[in-house]
Amino acid sequence: MLEKIIKLKEQGLTIKQIAEKIESTEGKVKYAWSKYRKSLTENKAASAESTPVAKPKKKKAGVTVSAPKQNEIVPALTAVPSLERDAFGMATHYEDDIIHAIVQSPTAVYVYWELSELSRKMLETHYHASFDSFRKEMRIIDVTLRDYEKGEVNRSYQFELPEMTNTWFVRPLMPNTTYIIEWGIQTIDGDFLPVLRSKPVETPRDEPVVDGRFSEVVARWQYGEVEQPEWVEVLRPYSYFDRIR
Amino acid sequence: MRKGYFSLVLHAHLPYIRHQEAHRLEERWMYEAISETYIPLLWEIDRLERPLGWTISISPPVIEMLADSLIQDRYVEHLEDTLRLIEQELQRDLVKEERDALLFYKERYHDLKVTFEHLGRNLNHAFRHYKEQGYLELMTCTATHGFSPHMLSEQAARSEIQTGLNCFERHYGYRPTGLWMPECAYTPGLDKIMYEEGIRYTFVDEHSILNADPAPKHGIGAPVYSPHGVALFPRDQIISGRIWSSVIGYPGHPDYREFYRDLAYDREWDQIAEFMHPEGLRYDTGLKLHRVTGESDQKEYYVRDWAWKRTDVHANDFAEALANHLDEQSGQDFPPFIVTAPFDAELFGHWWFEGPDFLGKTMERFEDYGIESISPAMFLERHFQDIETVHIAMGTWGRKGYADVWINERNDWMIRHLHQLEKRLAGVVARNRHQDELTVKAKRQLIREYLLAVSSDWPFILDGQTTAQYAANRFREHIKRFEETERRLDAQELTLDWLAERYAEYPFLADTDIEPDVFLTPHDYYVAVQREASWNSEAVLLVTTQYDDPNRPVAEYAKRLAASGENVYVITSGATGYRHEDGVHVYSVEVNGLPLVQTYNQLAGLNLAVLRQAQALNKIVEFRLVHNFNMETASAAQSFAEMNGLPLVSNVYDLESERSPSGTGGLVVAIKRLEGEALRHSDVIYLEREEARNGIEQDYHVAKELRTFQVDLENPYQHVMNPKKNG
Numbered sequence: 001m002l003e004k005i006i007k008l009k010e011q012g013l014t015i016k017q018i019a020e021k022i023e024s025t026e027g028k029v030k031y032a033w034s035k036y037r038k039s040l041t042e043n044k045a046a047s048a049e050s051t052p053v054a055k056p057k058k059k060k061a062g063v064t065v066s067a068p069k070q071n072e073i074v075p076a077l078t079a080v081p082s083l084e085r086d087a088f089g090m091a092t093h094y095e096d097d098i099i100h101a102i103v104q105s106p107t108a109v110y111v112y113w114e115l116s117e118l119s120r121k122m123l124e125t126h127y128h129a130s131f132d133s134f135r136k137e138m139r140i141i142d143v144t145l146r147d148y149e150k151g152e153v154n155r156s157y158q159f160e161l162p163e164m165t166n167t168w169f170v171r172p173l174m175p176n177t178t179y180i181i182e183w184g185i186q187t188i189d190g191d192f193l194p195v196l197r198s199k200p201v202e203t204p205r206d207e208p209v210v211d212g213r214f215s216e217v218v219a220r221w222q223y224g225e226v227e228q229p230e231w232v233e234v235l236r237p238y239s240y241f242d243r244i245r
Numbered sequence: 246m247r248k249g250y251f252s253l254v255l256h257a258h259l260p261y262i263r264h265q266e267a268h269r270l271e272e273r274w275m276y277e278a279i280s281e282t283y284i285p286l287l288w289e290i291d292r293l294e295r296p297l298g299w300t301i302s303i304s305p306p307v308i309e310m311l312a313d314s315l316i317q318d319r320y321v322e323h324l325e326d327t328l329r330l331i332e333q334e335l336q337r338d339l340v341k342e343e344r345d346a347l348l349f350y351k352e353r354y355h356d357l358k359v360t361f362e363h364l365g366r367n368l369n370h371a372f373r374h375y376k377e378q379g380y381l382e383l384m385t386c387t388a389t390h391g392f393s394p395h396m397l398s399e400q401a402a403r404s405e406i407q408t409g410l411n412c413f414e415r416h417y418g419y420r421p422t423g424l425w426m427p428e429c430a431y432t433p434g435l436d437k438i439m440y441e442e443g444i445r446y447t448f449v450d451e452h453s454i455l456n457a458d459p460a461p462k463h464g465i466g467a468p469v470y471s472p473h474g475v476a477l478f479p480r481d482q483i484i485s486g487r488i489w490s491s492v493i494g495y496p497g498h499p500d501y502r503e504f505y506r507d508l509a510y511d512r513e514w515d516q517i518a519e520f521m522h523p524e525g526l527r528y529d530t531g532l533k534l535h536r537v538t539g540e541s542d543q544k545e546y547y548v549r550d551w552a553w554k555r556t557d558v559h560a561n562d563f564a565e566a567l568a569n570h571l572d573e574q575s576g577q578d579f580p581p582f583i584v585t586a587p588f589d590a591e592l593f594g595h596w597w598f599e600g601p602d603f604l605g606k607t608m609e610r611f612e613d614y615g616i617e618s619i620s621p622a623m624f625l626e627r628h629f630q631d632i633e634t635v636h637i638a639m640g641t642w643g644r645k646g647y648a649d650v651w652i653n654e655r656n657d658w659m660i661r662h663l664h665q666l667e668k669r670l671a672g673v674v675a676r677n678r679h680q681d682e683l684t685v686k687a688k689r690q691l692i693r694e695y696l697l698a699v700s701s702d703w704p705f706i707l708d709g710q711t712t713a714q715y716a717a718n719r720f721r722e723h724i725k726r727f728e729e730t731e732r733r734l735d736a737q738e739l740t741l742d743w744l745a746e747r748y749a750e751y752p753f754l755a756d757t758d759i760e761p762d763v764f765l766t767p768h769d770y771y772v773a774v775q776r777e778a779s780w781n782s783e784a785v786l787l788v789t790t791q792y793d794d795p796n797r798p799v800a801e802y803a804k805r806l807a808a809s810g811e812n813v814y815v816i817t818s819g820a821t822g823y824r825h826e827d828g829v830h831v832y833s834v835e836v837n838g839l840p841l842v843q844t845y846n847q848l849a850g851l852n853l854a855v856l857r858q859a860q861a862l863n864k865i866v867e868f869r870l871v872h873n874f875n876m877e878t879a880s881a882a883q884s885f886a887e888m889n890g891l892p893l894v895s896n897v898y899d900l901e902s903e904r905s906p907s908g909t910g911g912l913v914v915a916i917k918r919l920e921g922e923a924l925r926h927s928d929v930i931y932l933e934r935e936e937a938r939n940g941i942e943q944d945y946h947v948a949k950e951l952r953t954f955q956v957d958l959e960n961p962y963q964h965v966m967n968p969k970k971n972g
Contacts, residue, residue, distance in 0.1 A: 025887065025888070025890065026888075027887060027888035027889050027890050028890030029890075030889075030890070031889050031890035031891070032890065088721050089721065089725055090662065090721055090724065090725070091662070091665075094661070094665050096665070096668075097857070097860070098664070100397065100660075100661075100664060102394070102395045102648070102652060102660065103394060103432075103639050103647065103648055104647065104648050104649060104652050104653070105645060105647040105648065105649055106647065110652045110657055110660070112657070112660060112661050114661070116860075117888065118856065118860065118884060118885065118888045119853070119856065121884040121887065121888055122852060122853065122856050122880050122881055122884040122885075123849070125879075125880040125883055125884050125919075125922065126848070126849050126852055126880035126919065127849070128915070128918055128919070128922070139839075141839070148837075148838055149837045149838065150837070151837065151838060151839060151840060153839060156839065167657060169654075169657075176638070180838075182838075187843070187845075187846050187849075189842075189843050189845075189846070189911075190842075191841050191842050191843050191846040192839075192841075193841065193846050193849050193850060193853075194838060194839075194850070195853060197838065202433070202638070202639070204456070204638035204639040204640055204647060205456040205458065205638045206452075206456065207456060208455055208456055208460055209456065209457075209458045209459065209460050212458035212459055212460070212636075213458065214458035214459065214635070214636035215458065215459040217636070218458075218459070218472055218634055218635060218636050221472050222472070222634050229433075229434075229472060231433055231472075231636060232433065233432075233433050233434025233437065234394065234432055234433070234434060235393070235396060235398065235399045235402045235432065235434045235435060235438065236398070236399055236434075237398060237399045237400060237766050238397060238398035238399070238400060238667060238668060238671050238766075239671070239766045239768050239769055240668070240671040240672040240675045240676075240766075240769050240864070241675060241768065241769045241772035241773065241861075241864060241865060242768070242861060243832075243857070243858060243861035243862070244772050244776075244861055244862060244864070244865060244866075245823035245825075245830075245832075
């Protein structure tokens, strides 16, 4: 199978096209291909002895590519998936599971999301139904001064999303409010199953405060009484290996 | 001297529009800015020869283009072309007023050329010189003017800030303590990054301060500190409005030059063809021979003397109004009242042609009125102790005061691509830790492409729909260039030559300006470098609902497996956490948030959580199989195995038919279906109890061999290693 994949890959076929051609799954092809690519990396370091199909890489004249030392390169198991492209050559979607909300105004946030093939597959397996048949919904949750991880909310509402949607301008919202936004499916028994959850986002104030909620938290922070500020800061570090310990 | 201060801040910025090929229309934006704004401002600074209290922010793209010899050479050509056009025009039969206007431009373009050559063609040197003379304060903005509040990660915002400062320092020899944030955009937390990068002040629009919490006692009459200690100076809209407003502002006076009437559109094509784009496009020559005149379309010729004298009147009017304003606020102490007036620099000269003259003359009138012009840096030096700390919400100086310009139905398609680049940059720097020249250069080129893509100019232009195609193309181009570079890096197809070619196409920022590890978190460094590398290969993933269930053999089995030399990972349900215990990596996942009502949906939530953990591990751990112990986690285990081309091993303790012998409801049916599917998809099935055998064979029609499970199985995965060979 690997030999076939390499041949087709060299002809410029995408993972998807190869999977169709050799009647396998995209996942399997992707896995075989990344494993092969990884073996190339290792062979290079260990000056190639096995893998008969491994073709020597062409090097441009005068430039040597230094062989990676062990431990310094982590092979890209899932780094650059092959993606569908639009007429401009831009990816139409990414193999990612993310929902992200950004502020447009005190009463509106913009939300976009991506759902991976794997997540779709899991939902289909669990509910024994095609992904298209699910009713997709968005849930808007006001979590101002609440700990959502403990299930605390001020209020929430949800609405159905049209098919083939991956963005939404959520409006109207309340200014000076912290929101979490979830994308999910409405199950047949009426539950909302959240599949993607955004980080908290805070709508700005649009008028002078009379009796605000920040005087005390600012003072606590200013006088070093708390380790972390007690308000939402959206620019948090993104860790690629998050959840790996 | 009057009590109170005035502070003028000018922000010079254009997107990076340098192209190797000639005749790109956008490059003319730079020529216009040099001719109409940058040099005329320098003329005024030179003429006044004294500390002005002005602060000028020059963005890294402008700095880099000013220093670029190709742009410099082309600018001189442009000046020469314009002078030739003026000569050609002067040969024509003209009315006196038109001739006079042309003669004014002839002198002006001559002066521009003399000045440009006198300054060694690099205006950075001139700005630096006047800064060193103490005439003005200089600062810069972020690397490409990206809209910070919409970035995904702290790293992206930091990279923009740090790279911008590095670029400025390379050209100007020092790091400024103030930074112009693009679009005066602020969001809570941005101040933390700024402070850490050495920035002590920036600017916001007045509503950001007026709506602060707690409400600042001086309103916009003083800066405030953000919670992380950056001073925020508010734009004073009333005072600024006198200058820029099209209704009440000065630039609309009938004597001033009309911006929208250019000679290029008043001539037959044949008369100007030589000076237009070779492909037959008409564009502004910069020779605008008319004055505003009035409301009508009928425009009179520009009379330089009138315009010049009008700036005297307006400068005096402005100084007088400001003096009154300061007097009205003279009751304010600790700190004294300050009017902050930040503008786009190009407003003066390019948009309002006489603007630089006005600014120069205003400074002279200030002396008459005893008004002190002060830089924010100096203000802070004097009054840093008298500033309140408040919470400032997200805000900008854009239309409606927030982000309507940068995220709307015309440009929202861009943001997801930018966020993907941020995530991938974090991955690239985490995965490629070796520091050889090629890899480091590749990482820098990737960041360069990201920075060029993240410029707020692209969504801004798409919002305005003026040169939308150029903006969209540039954006896509940098995204695709990023992807291509990344692909080559991963495939080890990169060469230094190829990277050098890429750089030559957009020679923006020196490599030393860009620090790749800004995108690296300490945690990612740990995982990529310090974490035991042997943990990453040939691993076994065990999935279970309860790792420590005393009735089940999972924990004991996992430990024995680890002891035999396997890499064992467990994902189980429990309070989110990790432990490395007897050689086994145990990850617990939980479902939180609003509770789900139905059991089967709760299971879906659990499976999603399991799946997320498996996906995360899969970034670095190469699994060779998935071993599932509970029907409750079957959907995650089965899909993960299938999508990754991995064998699935299932343990069966009991079946749903045993657990709910008389059950017929929807839940039982669903669970049975799930159980059957998972078993049919399993490559190997182990029975923990013989009693389950019948059910599997009869209810689920599984024809596979059902093996007996024991915790001390010798080589339990021998049947999955080479399933085909073993038949």
